[in-house]
Amino acid sequence: MSEPADVPVILSDEPGSFPWSVLAKRHPALVRKVRDAFPYGPEQHRALDALLKNATEGVIEPLGERAADREQWERWDGQEYAGRSWFEVPFLWSESYFYRQLLEAVGYFTPGPWKGIDPFRPFKLAELGAPEADEELAALDPLAERPVEEREEALLHGSLWGNRADLGFRLAAADGESDVDAQLVADDSESLRSLFAGGTLCLVADNSGRELIPDLLLIDHLLHHRRVGRALLHVKPYPYYVSDATTADVVDALRHLTGAKGAAAESGHRLWAAMADGRLTVRAHPFSCAPLPYADMPDDLRREFAEADVTIVKGDLNYRRLVGDRRYPATTPFAEPTAYFPGPVAALRTLKSDVIVGLDARTEAALDAAEGGHWRTSGTHALIQVRA
Ligand SMILES: O=P(O)(O)OC[C@@]1(O)O[C@H](CO)[C@@H](O)[C@@H]1O
Numbered sequence: 001m002s003e004p005a006d007v008p009v010i011l012s013d014e015p016g017s018f019p020w021s022v023l024a025k026r027h028p029a030l031v032r033k034v035r036d037a038f039p040y041g042p043e044q045h046r047a048l049d050a051l052l053k054n055a056t057e058g059v060i061e062p063l064g065e066r067a068a069d070r071e072q073w074e075r076w077d078g079q080e081y082a083g084r085s086w087f088e089v090p091f092l093w094s095e096s097y098f099y100r101q102l103l104e105a106v107g108y109f110t111p112g113p114w115k116g117i118d119p120f121r122p123f124k125l126a127e128l129g130a131p132e133a134d135e136e137l138a139a140l141d142p143l144a145e146r147p148v149e150e151r152e153e154a155l156l157h158g159s160l161w162g163n164r165a166d167l168g169f170r171l172a173a174a175d176g177e178s179d180v181d182a183q184l185v186a187d188d189s190e191s192l193r194s195l196f197a198g199g200t201l202c203l204v205a206d207n208s209g210r211e212l213i214p215d216l217l218l219i220d221h222l223l224h225h226r227r228v229g230r231a232l233l234h235v236k237p238y239p240y241y242v243s244d245a246t247t248a249d250v251v252d253a254l255r256h257l258t259g260a261k262g263a264a265a266e267s268g269h270r271l272w273a274a275m276a277d278g279r280l281t282v283r284a285h286p287f288s289c290a291p292l293p294y295a296d297m298p299d300d301l302r303r304e305f306a307e308a309d310v311t312i313v314k315g316d317l318n319y320r321r322l323v324g325d326r327r328y329p330a331t332t333p334f335a336e337p338t339a340y341f342p343g344p345v346a347a348l349r350t351l352k353s354d355v356i357v358g359l360d361a362r363t364e365a366a367l368d369a370a371e372g373g374h375w376r377t378s379g380t381h382a383l384i385q386v387r388a
Pocket of ligand 1: 022026095163206207241314315316317318320350352353
């Protein structure tokens with residue numbers, strides 16, 4: 001495991017910083033949204049109040065005695081962090097634990113009528129049904145007339161920029177700042193495309209809805225044109241970071257595609273068939289919701305990534321987990337913090353948190369000169385980085 005011990009891990013203890021604002025502002029706003037979206041009973045309201053108070057003013061409490069994943073969380077550093085302020089443990093850890101505790105508060109894990117009810121589902125469905133989502137699908141028809149290479153590039157960029165469709169992020173960027181001109185700060189797309197060699201693709205998904213649909217369209221293209229022989233789609237085992245994709249969201253996305261018109265429906269039916277014959281498989285590994293970097297992944301996951309021709313890691317959170325949620329110099333080569341990864345790996349991400357590696361010094365200087373540090377978290381810039 002690569003342990004860049006001398007690079008500080010990101011905490012949330014600096015008032016005004018991005019991680020601090022997520023814990024102090026984004027999480028309370030999210031609790032309000034979830035509370036308003038469901039006719040929860042008094043027990044859930046009380047639990048949400050308690051979570052809000054605990055996560056902003058209190059200390060980390062261990063999971064209840066009866067929680068099935070209690071031991072797992074203890075192994076995932078929970079024992080070490082119990083009793084400490086949420087703001088003083090790694091940002092990656094406290095955010096992840098917040099989502100675990102939010103699900104607990106609404107009864108997601110407790111036997112009873114609310115078990116398994118995704119508290120983010122209304123937001124996810126609203127996004128799938130938005131007119132923009134239909135426009136994006138309609139754009140596939142003219143694209144189908146273009147040469148295969150061009151289509152592949154367009155679908156790759158569709159999957160990349162789909163990552164802006166992150167509902168947690170939009171809670172914080174309600175002033176529309178996520179819609180300003182977007183640009184790529186690193187582009188290894190040619191190197192990525194050279195890795196599609198007819199074998200296995202792992203795609204570690206991020207958001208559902210308007211990100212998952214283009215991810216699926218890319219997978220369909222790669223399968224259909226035999227650029228890959230099979231694809232493994234890694235999703236989350238439970239609702240996470242608001243819009244992260246679960247198996248239920250894959251089903252919704254596929255139903256949405258098959259119910260569409262034209263090229264979108266054709267893709268949907270091909271993907272449906274690929275699920276049936278095993279060329280497309282969904283995985284929901286517990287580690288996909290772990291509060292830890294991928295450097296700590298368990299052996300079964302390591303073996304799976306090792307067997308793939310390439311693993312595409314989508315989105316901001318997965319990027320933080322891939323390279324480690326640390327204050328790296330931005331010019332750290334991408335290959336260094338990803339050296340531990342067991343096979344070729346590519347990151348497709350819009351920039352929505354402080355972590356960044358693999359920039360050249362000129363690009364970093366130009367971005368800083370134009371925007372201060374804003375470009376790191378505003379979601380207006382993106383990257384495609386590859387370690388072959
Ligand atoms: O992984 P995604 O959907 O691209 O982004 C996740 C995100 O919105 O949530 C985290 C902060 O809460 C950051 O990693 C990022 O801002």
